[in-house]
Amino acid sequence: MQRSSFILVLLLAFSAQARINVTSLPGRDSVQLTIYNSVDLTLVKETRTLTFKKGSNRLEFSWANTLIDPTSVEFRPLQKADQIEVLDVRFPPRVTNTLEWNISSEIAGEVEVEIRYFTSGIAWAADYVCEANATENQMTFAGNVRVTNRSGEDYPDAQIRLMVGVVRLVERISELAQRETTINLGAPPVNGSGFNRKPGRWAGFGGKSLDDLAKKSEEAKAVVKEAIGEYFLYTVEGRDTIANGWSKRLPSFKAAEVPITSYYKYEKERYGAAVMRFYKFKNNKDSKLGAEPLPDGSVMAFRSVTKDSLYNFVGRTVVKYIPIDEEVEMQLGNDAEVRIQPKMMDWKKVDIAFNKSGNVDGSTTKATWEIELQNSKNIPVTVDIRRNFSGDWDVTTDDKFEKVDATKIKFVFQLKPGEKRTLKYTLTTRTGTNARK
């Protein structure tokens, strides 16, 4: 329901003192919100059909109790523009925070007009839901946007567009927001949000059953994306009512059978004694994604544990902006079912070197380590173990490892369900005159 704070009244007779033939306007024909999070600005474009009389007409616009920027308010006829002209803007003393356009019309009759302005107080945030299959090699990945309205104004049946990217100039915002929308008239959002959407939004599939629409759902995108230089414009399909003081979660996309790599990392210096679980995927077409960059957002991850899709909560994380073709690593917290426990089994100092005065000048130490690995899960897992060293060091082991950099190595193992194994290595560290580098 539209709040009374925002009033448009057409004064059909021009009079400086009296209000004659005051006519309440019909509601908005359409509203479009383009939300720029980075600068807390939303461009509102609304269309209304006004009935003009020939001569002077007065149109009142109030921004009382809203966060509308009154300096940004613009009126323009969408039809017969050469016959309708705004001559003046007045601030009538009889009311507060209201402006009044004095509009000259050469015609009498209905004209569609656009009223455009910026408001603050509307924001959006992306969130994602990852549903991994039981073997954690595929997931269904769904994106949503939550729009929050604290602008003081209700926006019923609004088309919502979201701008991703850092906006530097208001003029640039305005220019971008004036681009024509590319509206996807496809099927309904696949995950059935349960929002009160108007039946008319599915007009593109007139005469078809809901089942037909569901079959089409794989092709559907509830949010249309459009690249504009360094920005990205998302258009939420259909229309939704964004009431003041409320927030609403709108489906953005849903992709099934997205390949993922599930693995575990152990690195004492980064994660302490815990084994961290990660899901990795690529934002590209091979992964059934890649149609657009994915904005920053929170991720909730679940894993299917039974055939009837009972899900276990795996973890939650936050992802940064993910460009197209970029690989994403989601850190989902520790997993007690995968255990990695290093133990030092032996340590000795050898090759002690003395100088002419008989003082120790250099030495070499040899430390023998055993790392116990245990997978208590009923699926195979990949573990990535990283060890950090300093100084002049060497590692000898029967297991394969990779040198990551001058101070780090990594071991990668595949562990079968329930498998337990031990990794052994000896670290040789040389100091003083024994050091070779």
Next chain:
Amino acid sequence: MRGSSLIVLVALALGCGKPAKSEPIKPAPPKAAAPISTPERAEAAKALFEKAAAEFHNPSADATGSQKTQLLEGAAKRYEQLLQDYPDQKRWCAQALRSLAGVRAEQGDTDTALKHYDRVATDFGNQEFEVLQAWKAAADLLWDAEKKPEAKAYYRMIVTRFDRKEIPPVYKIILNISKKRAGN
């Protein structure tokens, strides 16, 4: 006798009869400390302004007779209270002063209305849009009253201050009409 009495009176008046030791000069009473702007005070000022507008000023537009008179006075009283109680809240004070000017204009007190419109610019010059609204309202008030030379002075002030490259859409329209009416 009369002459000596006069001398005594004059001497007293000049302070000749005072003891040699002068009385300590009392410090001037301290000025009331200017209130410090806080989010709570901003919220209170906003609430007072909105109450004045929503419950008194705006309904007065559709009221008639004594009801209109009462509503306008009710609005004026609250705008004045805001100006007195929240001088630190420049944004709300500027709006209250401009709205108070509107009330006085509606009451037919053009002189007071113009004084208040002028004060918006002098007291709250940084509140640019309030200044523009005040000057435009003052100009229109005079223009409609056929006081064209006085109105032109306000239109000229608008042109002088706001004629620049980057201005918002509302400013542009006002600037155009102001230029036209100021005779530029």
